[in-house]
Amino acid sequence: MAYGRWPKYVPVAQRRAKATKALQKLEKKGLKVEPVAVSGNKIARTFWGQAWCDHLEKFSDYENRLPRGRTYVRNGSVCHLTISKGRIEAIVSGSELYNIKIDIAPLPAKKWKKVRDQCAGKIGSMLELLQGRLSNNVMTIVTDQKSGLFPQPSEITLACNCPDWAETCKHIAAVLYGVGARLDQQPELLFLLRNVDHEALIASELEVTSTTSGRGKGRRLATPNLSDVFGIDIDEPLKPAHQKTGRKKVTSSTKSVKKEIKKTVKKETVAKVKVKTEKKPFTPTAVAVRRLRKLFNMNTSQFAKLLGVTPQTVNNWENGSGKLQLRPHSQKALTHAAKLTPAQAMRRVNKP
Numbered sequence: 559m560a561y562g563r564w565p566k567y568v569p570v571a572q573r574r575a576k577a578t579k580a581l582q583k584l585e586k587k588g589l590k591v592e593p594v595a596v597s598g599n600k601i602a603r604t605f606w607g608q609a610w611c612d613h614l615e616k617f618s619d620y621e622n623r624l625p626r627g628r629t630y631v632r633n634g635s636v637c638h639l640t641i642s643k644g645r646i647e648a649i650v651s652g653s654e655l656y657n658i659k660i661d662i663a664p665l666p667a668k669k670w671k672k673v674r675d676q677c678a679g680k681i682g683s684m685l686e687l688l689q690g691r692l693s694n695n696v697m698t699i700v701t702d703q704k705s706g707l708f709p710q711p712s713e714i715t716l717a718c719n720c721p722d723w724a725e726t727c728k729h730i731a732a733v734l735y736g737v738g739a740r741l742d743q744q745p746e747l748l749f750l751l752r753n754v755d756h757e758a759l760i761a762s763e764l765e766v767t768s769t770t771s772g773r774g775k776g777r778r779l780a781t782p783n784l785s786d787v788f789g790i791d792i793d794e795p796l797k798p799a800h801q802k803t804g805r806k807k808v809t810s811s812t813k814s815v816k817k818e819i820k821k822t823v824k825k826e827t828v829a830k831v832k833v834k835t836e837k838k839p840f841t842p843t844a845v846a847v848r849r850l851r852k853l854f855n856m857n858t859s860q861f862a863k864l865l866g867v868t869p870q871t872v873n874n875w876e877n878g879s880g881k882l883q884l885r886p887h888s889q890k891a892l893t894h895a896a897k898l899t900p901a902q903a904m905r906r907v908n909k910p
Contacts, residue, residue, distance in 0.1 A: 577637050577651035594636040594736040602738035605690025606745040609701045611738040613708040620726055627731025636736040641747040646737060650729040656720045658733045663713035664753035669705060677759050683868040684760050686718045688745045744813040744870050757887035814859050840893040854903045865891040
């Protein structure tokens, strides 16, 4: 019996049993339940998970309300939590099952560009980024309270269907902490939530390298001397083809030049044909990804290292269905990997 408008207290064990039955019904209807599991007193243990929690706790909007959710997330009351572009959806077990929706505004383009510019050339690899193995300078940039990757309170819209009048109820607080725990496992979800591509931070590194090395620019011959180009000696310069000077004596050097030119043209033609045949990209399906990994005789961690993604990402791909929607970097990595032999792939993984 409820006291006023508040429901009576229900023990945690009884709530869990009730929630389990309700979730089983939802699973039968097609919901893929993704609970938040926290072991020990520490909710988040990695760089990205801790940074998320620390960021929210700095704001007065949440500092008094967030502690109410810690117990809930620790005792497994966050039964389901998903993160998508600009939205967090969750189910929390209380006296009833409560539905939570949290909308997060996209990271402003100017702020994202500033982060990219400041991080350019300072992140070694995708693995370092997602594992949080960053320099102190980069950590300061991405976690800055005002100009970093995490949302401001004004960019967060909260909604829970529980009877609590407070905007940040204990169920929402539990979900916000649950996001930190989820980022421990899948840090790339933070970038998805803010609607930015984390691979662009690595692309900034490549752009800096390309600019400094001069790649991509039109190239000219450093010398017009064909002797230098082909590495042979030419006794006499070749006469222009349009001049008619009677029968021309063909020297051995001229024959050598023509032979080298034919070889060069042939190589270029073969290269063009090869490029055309290699333009067909790898079709990213769950079955194709799994087959490629097994072809290389690799476990999930080895295959993830080869592609520059996390093992959890590989698991998500392989557990998917139909054609996968991949980011350009992942599509490119899979397409390139599909051209390797098992021996070549394994050498790349074992390369120090």
